[in-house]
Amino acid sequence: MNVISRRHFLKLAGASTALVAAVPTMLRAQSATPKGRVVVVGGGFGGATVAKYLRLWGGNSAAVTLVDANPNHVSCILSNMVLDGSLNLSQITFNYAKLQQKYGITFVQGKATGIDSANRVLKLSSGKTLPYEHLVLAPGIDFKPIDGLDFSKIPHAWQAGPQTTLLKQQLQQLVAGTVTGDFVITVPPSPFRCPIGPYERACLVADYLKRNGKSGSKVVVLDANASIVAEVVTFTKAFNQTFAGIIDYRPSEQVLSVDSNRRIITTNKGEFPAGVLNVIPAHQAGAIVRNAGLVDLTAANWGAPVNPLNYESTLLPNSGIHIIGDSQGTAMSKGGHVANGEAKVCADAILRALDGGAPDPVPTVGAACFNPVTANTGSWLSTLFVYDPATKTMVKAVPPGTVEAPVANKDNFEKIFEWSANLFADTFA
Ligand SMILES: Cc1cc2nc3c(=O)[nH]c(=O)nc-3n(C[C@H](O)[C@H](O)[C@H](O)COP(=O)(O)OP(=O)(O)OC[C@H]3O[C@@H](n4cnc5c(N)ncnc54)[C@H](O)[C@@H]3O)c2cc1C
Structure with missing residues (x-):
């Protein structure tokens, strides 16, 4: 990223915080004492947003406790730009101080290990227990095992943090032009976190190789799917033209x-x-979701089935357990922007339930993102999901369904920072 863009990004991050503070905070009648306790597991894009909006919209109606295994959340969004040195991890790392100070959320650093759903109690590895009326699970993803795969040597970098740093170091050390000079990346079978993400990474690595005199190396993309899953126009052009001779795309490759x-x-x-x-294995729902019996392990969709009106588990109905973000099993794409939207629908439904009301009967959730293709050009994708009462599922709105940028260009690249700064502020500030 050039210096102007980085400054622009930081300025926008500040501006977006101010924008969010201007949102009307009290949309409901306020209650002096909480009507219920809501515990949220996972302080990423789903969990941090639901915690914030429960308080922003509900005031004291809900006492909200947010639990995360880590003191900070490192965003996967923009983490591919750390690999080529455009950004630092510190620029995409967020703590929970603002959520605590501005919205009165209680933050507990700890790992959630189990749920006593009959007594509505969450258990932590510390031995602590947290009683709840509503429990929101947003633990992101886990990976399915692959024979011989050791992440300390072969990073996935699909949960940002130390894995991102390890992959960046390996990329820097790559010796071009040798027999083993290629960067090999796998794309997991759909559905997976961020459908554009592996293709974006392949392009940024190819661009890095080109710009750093490592043009003897190729980027080999081993895709478990039959074809490119998202932004087909953009990535087909990037693979065949922009990075012709550098990116070697191979569909229908099943990792053994x-x-x-x-x-x-x-x-x-x-x-x-x-x-x-860079092996990105097939995904599964977070352990706290799987171990609580909230997933049908025989189903093709590994996410937890939920009612999209309130994100309550359909395997444990009326339990007060809601699942949002990548671990939920609707047909919506798995992205941070989508998780943020689901979180708002979920927060609204919980606040209505605490008042004895029914959820919004026709929720919509948007999925939009701007993404880099090279170090100075970008693209975008946008989908609107609407609730279909006939099937009781979220479906793509027709029109517009999914729309993608006709061409990758510099303007779209600059908008990456505007879009992400708004999303970061809407989630963590
Ligand atoms: C390289 C890459 C690029 C991406 N780019 C984009 C993009 O441009 N646009 C977009 O919309 N999306 C993007 N995504 C996808 C996006 O990051 C995820 O979809 C999003 O983070 C999902 O949110 P979540 O809340 O479900 O999980 P996460 O954001 O991963 O948060 C999960 C949190 O739960 C915590 N946790 C897990 N289990 C426990 C437990 N048992 N106890 C306590 N805490 C727990 C974790 O510590 C973590 O903080 C990208 C992803 C990748 C990998």
């Missing part, structure tokens, strides 16, 4: 095993030696 010491991956189609091996 990994030799983590030798950096060799075996798929249904053969063996691929790598200089840097």
Whole structure:
């Protein structure tokens, strides 16, 4: 990222905070004492937003406790730009101080390990227990195991933080032009977190190789899916034209095993030696969701089935347990912007329930993002999901359904920082 853009980003982050503070805070009749306790597990894009909006919209109606295993949340959004040195991790790391100070949310750093759903109590690894009337689970994703895969040697960098740093170091150390000079990345089977993310990463790495005299190396994309999953126009053009001869895209590659010491991956189609091996395994719902029996392990969709009117589990109805973000199992795409939208629908439904009311019968959730393709050009994608009463599911609005940028350009690149600064502020500030 050039200096002007970075300054622009930081300025926008500040401006967006002011924008959010201007949102009317009291949309409901206020209650002097809480009508219910809401415990939220996971302080990422889903969990931090639902905690904030419960208080922003509900005031004292709900006593809100937010639980996260870590003191800070490192955003996956923009983390691909850390790999090529455009951004630092500190620029996409958020703490929970503002949520505590501005909205009166109680933050507990700890790992949630179990749920006593009969008595409505959340258990933490510390031995502490948190009683609730409503429990919102937003733990993001876990990965399905792959034979031989050791993340301390073969980073996924699909949960941002130390894994991002490790992958960046490996990329910097890559020696171009050798037999094992390729960057090999896998794309997991759909559905997966951020459908554009692996393709965006492939492009940014290819661009980095081009700009850093490592043009003897290729980026090999081993896609478990039959074709590019998202922003098909943009990434087809990027792979075939912008990075022709650098990106080698291979569809329908099923990962069988990994030799983590030798950096060799075996798929249904053969063996691929790598200089840097970036395996992003198939996903599953977070452990706290799976272990509570909120997922149908035999279903093709690994997310927890929920009622999209309030995100309550349909496997444990009337339990007060809601699942949002990547771990929920609607057909909506798995993104931070979508998680933020689901969180608002969920917060509104919980506040209505505390007042004895029914949820909004026709919620909508938007999914939009601006993403880099090179170090100075970007693209965008936008989808509107609406509730369909006939099927009781979220479906794409027709029109507009999904729309993507006709062309990657500099203007879209600059908007990445405007869009993300607004989302970051709306979630964490
Ligand atoms: C490289 C990359 C780029 C991306 N780019 C975009 C983009 O441009 N636009 C977009 O919309 N989305 C993007 N995404 C997707 C987005 O990051 C995720 O969809 C989003 O973070 C999901 O939000 P979530 O709340 O479900 O989970 P997360 O944001 O991952 O938050 C989960 C939180 O739960 C905590 N946690 C988990 N289990 C426990 C437990 N048992 N106890 C306590 N805490 C727990 C974790 O510490 C974590 O803080 C990208 C993802 C990647 C990997």
